[in-house]
Amino acid sequence: MPRPRPSTIWFSPERPRKPRLSRERIARAAVALLDVEGVAGLSMRRLAARLDAGTMSLYEYVAGKEDVFDLAADEAVAEIDLDIPDGMPWREALTRQLVQSRDVMRRHPWLPTLMATRPMLGPHALARSEVFHSLLVEAGLEGPRLTAAVGTLTYYVQGYAAMESTWRSRMRDSAAEAELRRRAREHLDRQRESHPTLARHTRLDDADFDGSFMLGLEIVLDGIEAGLGT
Structure with a gap:
């Protein structure tokens, strides 16, 4: 199991450099490159080429790819709108934030992996976390329950x-997906005797990701709300 990094680029403030490059420019270029190549396809050489710069010049701003990943993740998180209309209830505001978060992660499929493998301590991530925590504190959570x-x-x-x-990414053809779901349904029906609950209740024909996401989020929020004041 890989050990956590003992450091992150956010622990080192950016020093004044020549105006040609900056963390901001590197972050934007890294997001664009990750959208095309994914995490495995990002290299310092490819990133430098996208910036029309020498590979070694990048190392004046970042220590390596992990720093680039930190910058890119924070740049993507900046796409989440943190403005909350006055008077919006905490639950509605949280739902709004989380729906936007999912939209950003779908635009940048590499983002969930990066978020799960590094401390999100950049300025945009911290601003989002501040709003997120504030809404749950407003609802009445604190301490271990808040965390x-x-x-x-x-x-x-x-x-x-x-x-x-x-x-x-694997199921791009809707007709092929429908056929796979149909065959899976038939397979499960043949297992009805040994797996009666699955055969009766599993909805293998349901391809509504939006509806499933919102229903699952509602269930999670119901649980949080039910525990308030306990």
Whole structure:
């Protein structure tokens, strides 16, 4: 199991450099490259080429790819709108934030992986976390329950978005997907005697990712709300 990194680029403030490059420019280029190549396809050489710069010049701004991943993840998180209309109830505001988070992760399928493998301490990530925590504190959570609620909601969205992106990347043909679901349904029906609950209740024909996501989020929020004041 890989050991966590003892450091992150956010522990080192950016020093004044020549105006040609900056962390911001590197972050934007890294997001664009990751959208095309994915995490495995990002290299310092490819990133430098996208920036029309020498590979070694990047090392004046970052120590290596892990720093680039930190920058890219924070740049993508910046796409989540943190403005909340005055008077919006905490649950509605949280739902709004989490729906946007899923949308961002679908636009950038590499993001859930990076979020799960590094501390999210960049300025945009911290601003999002501040809003997120504030809404749950407003609802009445604190201490271990607050931490658990934040984690549960975060991991639900990350996991759902990662699963959805993986499925969509492999199942691009709607007719092929429908045929696979039909055959899976028939297979499960043949197992009805040994797996009666699955055969009766599993909805293998349901390809509504949006509806499933919203229903699952509602169930999680119901659980959080039911525990308020206990």
